[in-house]
Amino acid sequence: MRIDRKQVEHIAKLSRLSITEEEKDIFGTQLSNILDYIEKLNELDTRDVTPTSHVIELTNVLRDDTPRTSLPLEDALGNAPDRTEKFYRVPKIIE
């Protein structure tokens, strides 16, 4: 599987990563090599095999809907790089 520069750019964009021209080449080669290695999974016939998403059999873990104390606002916002009043502040989205 060859990952070309264009694909690297596309994947980086989906990943929300800004990458340099040099990184496009390096990641392209490295990702291609890793995907070549992963190709070996195709040696196995898995047509009738159920996928495993989780190894222990737990489904729909529920709890009673009782109110609990939540994290204080000041604590929750404590790590914000930028904030105003009780909100996180981000660069302007709408012109």
Added chain:
Amino acid sequence: MELYRLGISELKELLDKKEVSPKEVLDSLFKRIDAVEDKVKAFVTVTRDKAYEMAAKNTDGVLSGIPLAIKDNICTKGIRTTCSSKILENFIPPYESTVTSRLLEAGYVLVGKTNLDEFAMGSSTENSGFFPTRNPWDLERIPGGSSGGSAAAVAADECIGALGSDTGGSIRQPASLCGVVGLKPTYGRVSRYGLVAFASSLDQIGTITKSVKDAALLMNVISGHDPLDSTSAPVAAPDFTEVLSKDIKGIKIGVPKEYFIEGMDKEVESAVKDAIKTLESLGAIPVEVSLPHTGYAIATYYILATSEASSNLARYDGVKYGFRAEGKDLIDMYMQTRAKGFGSEVKRRIMLGTYALSAGYYEAYYKKAQQVRTLIKKDFEEAFKQVDIIATPTAPEAAFRFGEKTDDPLKMYLSDIFTISVNLAGVPGISVPCGFTSNNLPVGLQLIGKHFDEATILNVAHAYEQSTEWHRRKPEL
């Protein structure tokens, strides 16, 4: 004997009898840290003042006065938790993880937060966003990873015991390379609430200690169901110290032929084979077994782990966790923050996972890997019909030199070839010291158990450890 040399159980005895005070223990330990930390670089943060404060409080818990180190991807309220990543360099958790809450109730003393491969992605601690940790047995070599800081801190006697996390071998492999005991419990046995998520279907918190008994003591505190982690299993945990009978007569030990392969390090192979002979002399019965899909584990893992990571790490967007880089608009701010905040291995894995989950590729990669995971899990189920535990090398070689594998990600990934299947199957595994190479580098024996049967591997590991002298050797620093 200097106090810092002791393990948890030995130190606990002295503290319980009031032969030493928690303050004397800390004085000894920080003297040790001051003497060797510059060489080893195990800690991202040393919590000296906090430690003395903690040692003065809660004096009647089972771990009162016991100084432990915590891997820096486990949240400690009010204490910087970085994941060894620039993106979390100044992150102060507003809450306590369940494991450290339980340790706090038991009276533990936090000595510091240990270095790791950024976000636990790596096998050498070279991917730390801050600095690499060195192997106390040879400072020119890596300590393993990703819990390299915890393993090196225990081996260098810079703490009495430690917690790590293990997604593909990140407790067992560094424990093996540093000559200490590393236990990855069954998936679901220990709450992950407050563990910074990497690959959620694989991540597990466990222990790194100077002896198997110490692992059992810590497991007694951290195990058990937690309503705050919906993946923690509602299964009762036994008293793990009571299962260490040393009687292993008749226990069947599976030796998988796929784990002793052409080209593996001869010294590692012979140390592990000797260990199996020792177990036989103690009354265990070796049985050859087969885990036929072993050769597919790494490929499976690097699809599942990276896919899950690409989703888990989406939250680091420059809005909530301290670090932000400027951008010309919101999207550009995200992209610049992540470009400057993440190191190259993290970027590579996010990109691989994003690719595997992207439109048109999901079936070919993610679903396929989940199906192969089923086959790997079945391999263990079949083997465990014939045997009680499985014995293998923990790592294919002893500690390697810095830079030896950094240019080739695949070569690095192969360091976890013997540990990854255990995470995919969700079973418990322990690494216990079983010898040294001619270069005086430690070798580890891995014992793998059935789901929720840490008891048997702990007992066998304990029996082995107590009949050998490997765990008594200390590196010269």
